[in-house]
Amino acid sequence: MTEPDTTESDIDETAQQQQPVVIEPVVNIEKLRQLIALEAEYDTLDFKEELDLRKTANKRDQVELAKDVGAMSVKGGYIVIGVDGRGAPSRTMTEAHTKVFDEASLRSKLLKWLPDTLEIHTQSHVIDDEHHIVLIYVAPNPAGCAFFRSDGQYTDGDGQSKTVFRAGEVFFRNGTQSTRLTQQGLEQVIARRIRREQQNWEAERDKEYSRLATELTQAGAGQQIARGPAAAFNLSLETGDLLNGAIELLRADDDLPLRLLLEGAPAQMRHALADASTTDGSALLDRLTCLTALFLRVERYEWFQRSVATLGQIYDLPFEHIPAGTSHVSQRIATFWLHITERVSGLGALAVRGEDWPAVRTLAERSVPVGGGSRRSWIMHGLVMASRASVLDAREVFLLSRARQVVRQLDCLRPGMSPDDEEITTSLTRFDFLACLVGYGDEIDYFPNFAPFEQHRTRPIAERLVKEPAVRAAFFTGSDNDLAIALHNISSWAKEIGWRFDGWQGYSEPVQQFIDTHASQMPD
Incomplete structure (x- = not known):
């Protein structure tokens, strides 16, 4: 297996992989315990001892939270409120504090400064029957980053106006801090956009195989495949077309294309891994996984075993x-x-x-x-x-x-x-x-x-x-x-x-x- 030269995209991906925060839209108590057990902050995990978003409170906390959520929108991540820098309960949050963090209310507040594409999930928890903690999930923004739509200002204790960010600015997570976008941050945004476009290109390429899928899903598909190129039935097909074709082949009791697909899958994966212009082969793995799941669901156990064996060969x-x-x-x-x-x-x-x-x-x-x-x-x-x-x-x-x-x-x-x-x-x-x-x-x-x-x-x-x-x-x-x-x-x-x-x-x-x-x- 040859390995391509390292790119900026690879560097950004490696940095993302080396930190242990699994970013997913889950905010239950299990997720909270997993995050605070890390006992450290990361670019995708921010601990805060206290935030007061009640109407009677100073606007400062709202603006600061908007800044952090905007910065998190580059990669996605979590904000845990009610713990110190090591993830231990701070004992400063009360039930009254947490009530204003319901998802709809919080999103409404943040949309004053952040774009409509904002996606968050929140949940309040009580740890050890006494510690009130709020967990906020921030999804990666589909645009790659979040542009603030208005100035983030508040009045401090001395009556002075403070500006945290300006309309049109972009923040990102620089280590454990939320800062204005730098050259490094811009490279991260660009790299992520390039990967997304590459994935879109691969999806478009898959559509080129739709002709075969159409033949497979028509009446008499087994006979058509028997007359056509069985080797063309491979993991390059779009997932839905691949599964529909497999179903028709199973119904027609025509196993030759399935045999050829599984026999050829390791070589197809080998080629994908050796090609520096492609991703790491996840798309092919996904299709083989879905094919394996199909065999499992329709109780074709022989084909399921063969498919798992093929996964083993690829491993x-x-x-x-x-x-x-x-x-x-x-x-x-x-x-x-x-x-x-x-x-x-x-x-x-x-x-x-x-x-x-x-x-x-x-x-x-x-x-x-x-x-x-x-x-x-x-x-x-x-x-x-x-x-x-x-x-x-x-x-x-x-x-x-x-x-x-x-x-x-x-x-x-x-x-x-x-x-x-x-x-x-x-x-x-x-x-x-x-x-x-x-x-x-x-x-x-x-x-x-x-x-x-x-x-x-x-x-x-x-x-x-x-x-x-x-x-x-x-x-x-x-x-x-x-x-x-x-x-x-x-x-x-x-x-x-x-x-x-x-x-x-x-x-x-x-x-x-x-x-x-x-x-x-x-x-x-």
């Missing part, structure tokens, strides 16, 4: 040039692996919601050799390599938040569900828990990515493991004692990670009772 592409046990790789390769693991988790969540346990195991059991005879699940391998390459901050344990973003973007991974459906997050945590159990049983290194999330999401699947023989048989073949020890060890590791986020704290009573009853040889 292994970098090993054509580097040893399998390599401990460090370039950021480009690490990002490639991370993108695959995010999509594998999204597929796993889909399989969990459909209770397709063999499919869950197929996705969970794939592993990568890491030297010394050891193997690591491809999910953990992608996470570890991304962290070592500084694609992820070393403290980040939020793979499932990244996977949730992928599910949000790909309709095929959440059929019939809204992007904000809580069941998406729940099914992601349950898949990850089951993947940990598969890893333990198969002696494959795993990582409990479910740990930072609230335990009510994951506990029910653990209960089913000890109560339902069919579920247990799909994931663990050992004795009751072996299962009890496995559950204990997974929980112990999850507790070590989850305590900072008020996440995983342990099993429900039925599972703990099973462990206490059957774990006769519990390790120290």
Whole structure:
């Protein structure tokens, strides 16, 4: 796999990847705990001890918040109000403070200074039954930045007028500060606009393949494909056309184009990764992911397995040039692996919601050799390599938040569900828990990515493991004692990670009772 020269766009993207804030339109209590657990501010995360937006308060806080929201509009990010610079509750916000932060009211206030394209989400929380904290999500502005529409002024305590920003100005986040746009900030805006236009160009290119898709979706598509070039059915098709074509081929029992597509997918991805003028292959991964999800949904399990195997072959592409046990790789390769693991988790969540346990195991059991005879699940391998390459901050344990973003973007991974459906997050945590159990049983290194999330999401699947023989048989073949020890060890590791986020704290009573009853040889 050859790697292109580094560009300004690459530099900006790397800076975005190295900070651990997963930017997504989520403002629930889990997200708040994940953010304050970072114990530091970033260009996409701002901590504030107090803001008073009540009518009786000075206008200063409104203007300062508008400045920060405008600056956040370049990349997107979060503002947490009611904590100090290390994320600890400041004890200065009250319920009266937080009431004026409802989404509609806050947006109305900010539109005095910010453009109509402003998108924010807000939610007030109470931590430890006493600390009032507000979480604000700011979406990246579709124009690349936000131009202030009027001057931001207020009168200080001495009766002097202060101007924070002027109409027509643009602010951005320079480290942890909101400042006027500099040359560096302008380069960030331009780089992001270039990437967006590149993605639009690739979408336009996909439309060139619509002729084949039209033929596929017409009556008698199987016969038309049999007479036409089967090799033209590939991952360059637009996603909707690809899936419609696959459906018609399955109905016509014509598997040749599907075979050729899966056989050719690794080479197609290899070419995309070697081409410096293209993105990192995410578009091709998305289409293969959606095709895999289709096979899962229509219960074509043979094709599902083949498609997962193809994903595995694509994951292994970098090993054509580097040893399998390599401990460090370039950021480009690490990002490639991370993108695959995010999509594998999204597929796993889909399989969990459909209770397709063999499919869950197929996705969970794939592993990568890491030297010394050891193997690591491809999910953990992608996470570890991304962290070592500084694609992820070393403290980040939020793979499932990244996977949730992928599910949000790909309709095929959440059929019939809204992007904000809580069941998406729940099914992601349950898949990850089951993947940990598969890893333990198969002696494959795993990582409990479910740990930072609230335990009510994951506990029910653990209960089913000890109560339902069919579920247990799909994931663990050992004795009751072996299962009890496995559950204990997974929980112990999850507790070590989850305590900072008020996440995983342990099993429900039925599972703990099973462990206490059957774990006769519990390790120290």
